[in-house]
Amino acid sequence: MLSIDCGLNMSRSFGIRIFVENCSSYPAHVQQNLESWKKNRNKFYELLHLERIIIVTKMKFMKLGNRPDTFITEEATRSVISDVPSDLTIQINNISYLLHKYPLLPKCGLLQQLTSDSEDSSNVTLNLHDIPGGEEAFELCAKYCYGMTINLSAHNFVSAFCAAKYLGMTEKVETGNFVMKLEVFLSSCILEGWKDSVVTLQNTRRIYEWSESLGIIQKCVESIVDKILTPPHKVSWSYTYTRPGYQKNRRESVPKDWWTEDISFLDVDLFRCIVMAIKSTNMLQPQLIGEALHVYACQWLPDITNTGLSEGSTSQVEDQDSSDRKQRILQNIVSLVPADKGSFSVKFLLRLVSISNFLGVSQVTKAELLRLSGSQLEDAALDDLLLPNRVTSDQTSYDIELVQTVLESFLRQWKRQTPTDESLSLRSINNVGKLIDSYLQVVSKDAHLSVKKMTSLAETLPGIARTDHDNLYKAINIYLKEHPDLSKMDKKHLCRILDCQKLSPEVRSHAVKNDQLPLRTVVQLLFFEQEKGLEQERGNTTTNIKDRSSDQTSVVRDDMNKLKLSTNNHHSSKGKGGRNYDDKFQLRPELSFKIRESAVQEMRKGRKIRDEGISEIQHSNLNPQEKAKEIRISGKNHSNKGRER
Structure with missing residues (x-):
C-alpha cells in the first residue's frame, strides 16, 4: 500500500491512522487535498491526541490503538488473554464476554451506572442484548477500551458509532x-x-432508527446531494460508471449522470430520500432524475418475469418477501417519476407496466404507469411494443393485452385534451394508428393469436386514426396466410374491420385477386370497383353534356340575334310599305336533358343486370374461388358493355 507519512512522532500509547486504497498516481486535485491536510494536521492531531496520519486516495480508513488483538473464543464465550481474572461478564444474544472493569468502566458511562447498581461488586454480569450493531459493534468498543488495534471505515462506522453512543462513551465520561x-x-x-x-448511508439500514436519531442519515444525504449537484467539470472523486461504450479516462469529460450507479445500491427508502432532496432543489434536469430511476430499477427489478420469483429461493416465505420488496421498490419508483414528459423512455415505462402486472401492485400504481405510458405512446417505436408474454395460461408470444391497455389509456387522454392546433392532435393519433397497424403485422404471424384478440386490438383505434387501410390489409393478409385453417365465420369476422373504400388502387387490385379473402369481401371490392368505374363514366358523360350545352347556348344566342334583326326589319318594312307580318318565331328546347336521362336509365339497367348475375353465381354450386372468378369476369363484361354504350 502506498502511503504518505505526515511526519508526526508518536505521542500516546495508541493513536490514529487514516488509510485509503492505493492508486498508481496522484492527480492535481489529490495534491491539493494533501496540502490542505498538511496545513490543518496539527489542529486535527491535537484534538484527537493522535500519533500519525497516513493518507492515500479513494476510500478512507481510521486505525486506532497499537496493542495486539488478544480476544479468544471458546465455544460461545469470548475472553481476553490476561493474568488478571475476569470480573465483568457481558451477555449479548448467545455470546458471553469475560472482560475486566478497569479498562471498560473509565470510558463507558452506561457500564458505570449498571455496575454501581449491582449488589455483587466482585463479579458483575450485565445483559446488553439491545445494543445497536450487536456483538460485533460491542467488540469494537471493547477493543478500543483495551487499546487494541481496530480499523474503522465507512463499512463499520455506523455500528461502532451507535454502539459507542449506547455505551455512553462521550466527553462527559472521558x-x-x-x-x-x-x-x-x-x-x-x-x-x-x-x-x-x-457506503456509510447504505450501512445505516441495519440500525435505521438509531442512525436517524443520531443524524447520520441526514448528514450523509446532504453530503451526497451536495456532490450530485456539483458541476461535472468540478467532479474530482472516484465514481462507478459502466455504461456500454464509455471508456473512463482522464481526458474524457465526466458524464452528467456519473452518480446514478453508485446510489443504485442503496436501500429503497434511502434512495428515495436522496431523489426527493434532489427534486426539491430544482437544479437537475428531469431526464437525469429519470435516468437515476431507470438505473435503480435495472439494479433491483431485473427481468424477473423471465424466470419467476421462485428461482434461487429456498422457501415460499422468501418468495413472498422478495415479491413484497419488489412491489415496494416499484411503487416508490413510480411515485418519484418527474411530471415532465420524456423523463422516461416509452420502452422502459412499458416494461414497468409488464412487471407491475406480474407483481400485482396496487391499482393506484398500475393506473399511474398506464397514464405515463399512454401519454408517450406516440413517441414509441415498434420494438418498444414487442414485449414477451409471460402469462402461462396464454400461449401467444407477445403481450397484446398490455399494448391494448396502453392504447386505451392513450385514447382517453387524447379525447380529453384540448389542443391549440388540431393538426397536431390529428398527427398524433395518425402516428399511433400507423404504429398499431405495424404491430399487428408482426403479431399476426403468431400461430397462437386468436381472431378475437386480433380484431379487438384493431377495432380499438377510432376511424380517424387511419388515413387508409393498406397496412391493416397487410396485417389481415399475413394472418390469413399464417392461419390457413380458419373457418368462414372467422374470416368474415376478421375482414369486417376492413374498409374497402380506404384501400389504395394497388392494394385493392391485389385484394380482388386474393383467394384467402372471404367471398363477401371480394364482392364488396368488386362492387366498389364498379362504383368507381360508373362514377368515372358519369363524370365523362357530364363533361360531354356540359360541352353540348355550351354549344347549344351559343346557337340559341345566334338565333336570338337573328330574331332581333328580323324583328327590326319587320318594323322598318311596316313603316315603309304598311305591311303587317304576323310570323311567329318559336325556339325548341335542345335534347341535352333527354340525353342525360337516357344515360342514367342505361346505367341503372346495367347495374340491375350485374346484380342478378352475381346473385345467380352466389347461389350456384361453385366453390368460393370459382365464384370469385366468375364475379370478376361478370364485372369485366359489364364494364366493357358500359363503355360500349
Missing part, C-alpha cells in the same frame, strides 16, 4: 473519548468522500 473521535472521522473524512458517504 476527554477524547470514542464518540468524539468517531464524530471527527465522520465530518473530516467520510463526508468529504463520495463513496465513503454512499
